[in-house]
Each structure stands twice: as C-alpha cells, then as structure tokens.
Amino acid sequence: MPAQIDIKEVHWLLDIVQCIDVGVVVLDRQYRVEVWNAFMENHSGLGPDQVQGRSLFELFPDIDRPWLERKVESVVQLGTRAFSLWQQRPYLMRFKSYQPITGQADFMYQNVTLLPLAGQPVEHVCLVIYDMTAAAVAAQANG
Template identity: 90%
Template sequence: MPAQIDIKEVHWLLDIVQCLDVGVVVLDRQYRVEVWNGFMENHSGLCPDQAQGRSLFELFPEIDEPWLRRKVETVVQLGTRAFSLWQQRPYLMRFKSYRPITGQADFMYQNLTLLPLAAAQGEVEHVCLTIYDMTDAAVLHLSQG
C-alpha cells in the first residue's frame, strides 16, 4: 500500500528544488518541459511559465539533439542514470558565465546527470536533467594546461 503524501511535505520539497544551486529540468517523453527550477530561470532568462509545455529543443536550439535523444533513450530503456562531464561536452545549454569580473569563461561549463523518473506502474515516463555549474573547476583546470 503506497504511503500517503502530506501536501505540506510536497510544498517544502518543491521549495527545496526551486532554491537549489543546480539546474533541475523534468522532461516528458516528448521532451517537453514539466519542471523548471530557479537556477534554470536565473541562467536562461526564461520563467517557468515560458518554459513549461515547450520542447527543450525549441527553447535551446544549440542542444545537440541527436546526442541528447540517445542519452535519454538509454536512461529510459535501462532505467539507470547517465552522466556527461564538462570535459566530454562543455555544456548542454549555452548559458553565459555569470562571473563577469574574473571573465575567464565565455559560457558556463556544465556537468549533466540524467535520472529516470518512473510512474507508479514502474514505467519511466519522465527524465530529470540536473545541470551543475562547473565553470570554476573548468577554468582552473584549463589554466593549468
């Protein structure tokens, strides 16, 4: 028997997701945005109302669509996480580096984790993308040659 979900718990869990210093995007199987947290809003300039229900590829044409589709399909089929490090692919979405004073990077270097999200029946119906800002580490690594 499934545990009852307290609406107060859902509320504070949503608050946590909104305040994380990590991008959180949940996509349905048609790659439409369902969740768009504060990190994503701050770095993309798109509020959740502008992103929700729209294709991620429409919002960010710079995304390598065939590559991301392959990654997502693997996550869905295997039901396991997948990763992409900035060393393999500098970014998923080309966000400006928000450290204009040091100004050593033109864009935000990103690590990406893809998480399968299963429905109650066990089928993966959504995928969560978590996007980590790795700019400081990348600039340091690249400066050391």
C-alpha cells in the same frame, strides 16, 4: 495501501528544488518541459510559464539533439542514470558565464546528470545541471 502524502513535506521539497544551486528540468518523453527551477530561470532568462509544455529543442535549438536523444533513450531503456562531464561536452545549454571576478569563460561549463523518474515504463527524465565553470577555468589555467 498507498503512502499518504504529507503536504508539508511536499512544500519543503518544492522549496529545495527552487533554491538549490543546480538546474532541475523534468522532461516528458516528447522532450516537453514539465519542471523548470529558479536556477534554470536565472540562467536562461526564461520563466516557468514561458517553457511549460514546450519542447526543449524548440527553446534551445543549439542543443545537440541526436546526442541528448541517445542519452535519454539509454536512461529510459535501462532505468539507470547517465552523466555528461564538462571535459567531454562543455555544456548542454549554452548559458552565459556568471563569474564576476575572473570573467575568464564565455559560457557556463556544465556537468549533467540524467535521472529516470519513477514509473514503468519510464515516462519522465530529470536533468540536473551543475555549473562547473570555476573548476573548468582552474583546470585550464593549470594546463
């Protein structure tokens, strides 16, 4: 018997996804955007209605497509998480840096976690994007 969905819990989870200070993007296997949270809207300038159902590569042509496709494919095939650290690849999507005090970075440094979402085969991948600009600027200042 399937577990009953508690609507109250669903609303809480949606509130959390919208309010956390990380980007949350869910892509289908054709790289079309299905979920786009407030962090992504605030940093990209694109609302959910502008990105829903559109290809991530169409929205952000500067993404290194072969690299992201390899990462996503490994997540799908292995059913495990994958990571990208700002030290290896400074960003997935080039967002303007919002460091009002230091202003020492031209773009937002990002860590990215790629998560396979439930289902066999995996049909959706979640990208979690962390703003690592403060850490990157500090690390660069310390040599």
